[in-house]
Amino acid sequence: MTPTRIAIAAALASALAGTVAISERAEAQGKMTVEKCYGVSKAGQNDCQTDNSSCAGTSKKDNQPDAWIAVPKGTCQKIVGGMVKS
Amino acid sequence: MTLALREWQATFAAQLAGGGGEGRLAIHRHNISSSLIRSLGATLSTVRALVGEEFFRQAAQAFISRGLPTQPVLAEYGADFAGFIEAYPSAESLPYLADVARLDWALNVAFHSPRLEAADLSAVPPERLAASALVLAPGVALVRSAYPLDRIWAVSQPGAPEGTVDLDGGAARLLVHRRADDATFIALGEGEAAFVEVLGEGQVVEVAAGAALAVEPAFDLTAAFARLLACEVFAALRQ
Amino acid sequence: MNAVAGIGLRAPHLREIDRDRPALGFLEIHAENYLTPSSSLATVERLRADYRFSVHAVGLSLGSVDGLDAVHLARVATLVKRLEPDLVSDHLSWSTFGGRYFNDLLPLPYTEEALEVVTRNLDRLQEALGRQVSVENPSCYLDFPHSTMSEPAFLAELVRRSGCGLLLDANNIHVTAHNLGLDPRAWLDGLPAAAITEYHLAGHAVNETDSGRVLIDDHGSKVADAVWALHAECLARFGPRPTLIEWDSDIPALPVLLGEAQRAQAMLAAGGSHDARAA
Numbered sequence: 001m002t003p004t005r006i007a008i009a010a011a012l013a014s015a016l017a018g019t020v021a022i023s024e025r026a027e028a029q030g031k032m033t034v035e036k037c038y039g040v041s042k043a044g045q046n047d048c049q050t051d052n053s054s055c056a057g058t059s060k061k062d063n064q065p066d067a068w069i070a071v072p073k074g075t076c077q078k079i080v081g082g083m084v085k086s
Numbered sequence: 087m088t089l090a091l092r093e094w095q096a097t098f099a100a101q102l103a104g105g106g107g108e109g110r111l112a113i114h115r116h117n118i119s120s121s122l123i124r125s126l127g128a129t130l131s132t133v134r135a136l137v138g139e140e141f142f143r144q145a146a147q148a149f150i151s152r153g154l155p156t157q158p159v160l161a162e163y164g165a166d167f168a169g170f171i172e173a174y175p176s177a178e179s180l181p182y183l184a185d186v187a188r189l190d191w192a193l194n195v196a197f198h199s200p201r202l203e204a205a206d207l208s209a210v211p212p213e214r215l216a217a218s219a220l221v222l223a224p225g226v227a228l229v230r231s232a233y234p235l236d237r238i239w240a241v242s243q244p245g246a247p248e249g250t251v252d253l254d255g256g257a258a259r260l261l262v263h264r265r266a267d268d269a270t271f272i273a274l275g276e277g278e279a280a281f282v283e284v285l286g287e288g289q290v291v292e293v294a295a296g297a298a299l300a301v302e303p304a305f306d307l308t309a310a311f312a313r314l315l316a317c318e319v320f321a322a323l324r325q
Numbered sequence: 326m327n328a329v330a331g332i333g334l335r336a337p338h339l340r341e342i343d344r345d346r347p348a349l350g351f352l353e354i355h356a357e358n359y360l361t362p363s364s365s366l367a368t369v370e371r372l373r374a375d376y377r378f379s380v381h382a383v384g385l386s387l388g389s390v391d392g393l394d395a396v397h398l399a400r401v402a403t404l405v406k407r408l409e410p411d412l413v414s415d416h417l418s419w420s421t422f423g424g425r426y427f428n429d430l431l432p433l434p435y436t437e438e439a440l441e442v443v444t445r446n447l448d449r450l451q452e453a454l455g456r457q458v459s460v461e462n463p464s465c466y467l468d469f470p471h472s473t474m475s476e477p478a479f480l481a482e483l484v485r486r487s488g489c490g491l492l493l494d495a496n497n498i499h500v501t502a503h504n505l506g507l508d509p510r511a512w513l514d515g516l517p518a519a520a521i522t523e524y525h526l527a528g529h530a531v532n533e534t535d536s537g538r539v540l541i542d543d544h545g546s547k548v549a550d551a552v553w554a555l556h557a558e559c560l561a562r563f564g565p566r567p568t569l570i571e572w573d574s575d576i577p578a579l580p581v582l583l584g585e586a587q588r589a590q591a592m593l594a595a596g597g598s599h600d601a602r603a604a
Contacts, residue, residue, distance in 0.1 A: 008292045008307060009212035015311035016208045038193035039268035040365045044336030045125040045160035046357035048383050049544040049573035050429075050464060054116035055532040069176055074138035075242040076180055081253040089471075091438045092390045098431065099422040109536065110466045110504075114429050121428045155426040158357050158384025158397055198361035267364045 103154070122150050125160040130167055130190045133183060135242040145174060161198055165191065182238060182253065185231035189239060189271070192227040192262040196269035199225030204318040216292045219324035220285055225269065226319050227262045228282055234258055236273045263317045272317060277305030282314065288324065326351060326377050326411035328565030330590035332582045333381075333572065334372075336365065341579050343368050349586060351377035351411065353569050357384045360400040369408070379412035379523065379569065380405055381492075384426065387446045387460065388419030388433045402453050412523055412567065414459040414492045415450075417443065417480065434469040435479040440486070447487040459490030459522045464529075464542035465501040476501070477516050490522035493563070495556040496548065500529050500540040509555055518563040526556055526589060527571040544573035547585060556589075560596045568593060 089097065102115050123146040127134045134142040149170050155163040168187035177183050202223060207215060229235065234255035241251055259279035260271040274282065277298035284294035298305040314320065329350025334342065336358070352372060359366045372378075382401055385393060405413055418430035433439045443460075451458050460483060462476060474482070480491060493516070502509035528546030532539045548556075548570070556568075570585040 004296075005213060005216050005292055008216040008295050011295075011307035012207075012215050012291065012311055013212040015308045015315060016212075018312070037265075037268050037270035038190075038197050040336055040339045040363075040368065042128050042131055042336070043161065043197065043363060043365045044355075044358045045128050045163075046158065046355050046383055046428075047121070047544075047573040048333075048355060048381070048430075048571065049121075050113065050466075050542045051117045051120040051124075051574070052530040052532070052541045052543040052545060053120055054113045055530075055534060055539055055541050070138075070141040070144045072137040072141045072177070072180060074134070074136045074141070075246070076136045076138075076183075078241045078250050079136075079180075079182070079238060079253055080250045081255075091434070091436070091442060094434065095390050095419065095422050099425065099427065102427055102431075103425070110539070113466045113539070113541070114427075114431060118427050118429045125428070155428065156424055157394065158386075158420065158426050158428075159360050159400075160357065160428065161361060161363075198363045200362035201364070201367075 118154075119147060119150060122155070122160070122163070123147060126150075126164050126167065129161065129164050129194050130187055132190050132239055132242045133167075133171070133187050135244075136180070136183065136186060136238070137177070141176070145171065145177065148174065161194065164194075167191065182231065182233040182235065185229065185233060185235050186238060186242075189229045189231075189235055189260060189262070192229050193269045193271065195227065196225030196262050196264045199223075199264050199269075201264050201266065201318075202321050204315075205320050205322045207315070207320060207323075210323065215323075216295075217290050219288050219290045220320045221322045221324050222282075222286055223263065223319055223321040225262070225264045226282075226286075228274070228279060228286070229258075229260045229262060229271070230279065231258045231260075236260055236271070261314075261317065261319070263319055265318075272313070275302060275305070275310075277302030278310045278313070281305070281307075281310055282319070326567050328567055328593050329377070330568045330570070330586040330593060331377070331379070332570045332586050334369070335572065335576055337576050338579045338582070339365060339368050343372060346375055347579070347583055349376065349583070350590065351379055351567055351569075353379040353381050353412075353571075356380050356382040356401050356404055359404055373408055377567075378408055378410040379414070379567070380408060380410045381461075382413070382415040383430070384420060384428075385415045385446075385450065386419045386421040387415055387417065387443050387450070388431070388439065389421050389446065390419075390442055391421060391423070393446050393449055394421060398450065398453055405454050405456075412459060412490075412492075413454060413456065414461055414490070414523065416461045416463050417476075417483075418463045430463045432463065432465050432467050432469075435472040435474045435476060437473065440474075440479060440482055443483060444486045447483070447489050451487065451489065457488065457490050457522075459492040461492035461494055461525065462497050462501070464494075464497040464504075464540075466504050466539065468505045475512075477512055477514070481515060481517050484517050484520040489520070491516065491520045492523045492525060493521050493559055493566075494525035494527070495559055496525070496527045496529055496552045497542060499549070499552045499555055500542045503538070503540045510558060513559065513562060516563070521563050521566055524556065524559060524566050524568040525571055526552065526568065526585070527573075544571050545575045547581075548588075553588075553592075557592060557596075560592060565593045565596055
């Protein structure tokens with residue numbers, strides 16, 4: 001067995017033994033722990049209704065969905081900077 | 087002459103998808119759009135929050151017109167939204183938006199994945215574990231971004247405190263996983279991300295640890311492994 | 326299942342119902358929301374121990390000339406096997422054509438050919454589930470000149486040919502009758518009372534458009550007075566059955582739904598002696 005494997009095995013064993021306080025470490029590093037996330041309140045995409053705005057189908061503007069271009073107006077206004085080129 | 091039902095449904099479907107057939111048929115056409123936009127908005131809720139309702143509706147409409155769902159489970163509709171938004175001209179000013187869509191989709195997939203009993207790795211001799219490959223739990227996914235994706239996500243949630251995010255705040259590597267009642271993610275370090283990625287490719291633990299050390303010399307295997315265990319990321323030893 | 330009142334179980338109320346376990350005759354879920362092993366399904370399986378259930382599908386597309394989607398059918402069958410609900414239902418409509426899913430309950434022309442298509446699909450569905458399925462009358466915005474029979478006549482014949490049940494939605498009857506210029510009470514004539522397994526109730530929206538008033542089945546408000554009256558007529562003619570309150574848009578706080586269910590329950594109690602099935 002290589003020294004590397006022995007060292008790795010020892011590291012794994014101590015992780016499995018639960019010797020590391022995970023949450024403390026995450027907090028110390030400023031890493032975010034998410035409390036409420038993608039949960040049941042967002043699930044349930046299939047429903048059983050006719051959207052009432054569908055009735056606007058009789059008016060003219062709804063037949064030209066590309067006649068205007070919407071501008072992003074949400075929490076993106078909280079995102080600043082942006083010199084990074086991906 | 088009366089159309090046979092097949093031709094009749096084909097005509098009706100064509101009018102729904104492509105326009106034509108005005109009047110009350112438009113009620114059905116609009117309902118299909120608006121219900122799918124609503125569904126995409128639930129699945130991609132962070133994207134929607136970032137761009138606002140009006141922009142989201144327009145983007146989702148453009149997405150829908152490229153392809154309707156092919157089956158009725160709407161939680162499974164929108165897999166390629168990130169690819170769509172990446173090439174969507176109106177979203178050019180938001181270069182991080184496709185990454186947000188990837189994160190939303192990964193959370194959606196994790197939420198709908200089975201929660202298996204986590205593997206009891208403590209029963210495996212550590213030397214054998216080091217030489218083993220591990221199966222990641224269903225729904226586990228690594229989302230990488232050149233932007234501080236976790237902070238962008240956080241400020242876009244309902245009830246988030248005021249504050250801004252600097253887009254130059256550094257890259258993010260987010261590990262998405264299922265929990266008992268929901269799906270969530272944790273931010274990984276460079277080494278941790280490489281470790282998970284290489285494990286995900288089916289390599290054994292010591293190879294993954296080597297890859298992690300190569301990108302982050304200070305990589306702490308004990309801490310990383312404990313953290314991943316706590317998230318129930320490992321489903322089983324790969325046979 | 327006894328003739329009790331229940332509500333459609335919606336995601337925003339899932340945790341509250343799981344925690345508080347309010348008194349309800351039954352819960353109804355949309356099958357398509359529980360076909361993945363999500364934690365929502367785990368919650369529903371927990372609730373199943375304490376509540377009667379109905380599984381209401383919205384996407385089987387019983388009117389599809391293409392036939393049922395084998396994959397979707399198998400998923401629904403797995404869910405039904407898992408929950409063993411008292412009732413299973415879908416709509417008299419279609420939503421799939423040529424491999425594309427139109428997320429809507431699309432109308433059918435009521436012809437002999439359509440009857441054969443729906444009967445064939447229902448036969449396959451009932452065989453796959455090993456049980457009776459009920460078919461709900463849809464809300465209609467269009468009618469078609471080449472229809473050769475009325476909607477209730479179509480449903481009655483469907484019952485005769487397939488042995489399916491009927492899920493009668495008084496709100497949908499009200500909406501359809503208004504939009505197509507029919508008499509809602511005459512619509513009830515000739516329905517096979519014994520086949521009716523469940524009632525649905527929901528709110529609708531009223532819209533004034535360029536071409537007159539259109540009612541939209543938006544499930545977004547309390548049940549309208551006219552619909553309660555029509556429902557009372559159904560109870561008087563056909564007898565009590567499990568009655569469901571549905572609410573899908575602008576979903577209110579749970580007590581509002583429970584209040585509507587109590588009203589439905591009170592009507593069942595008042596008319597409980599006229600059970601047409603028992604007659």
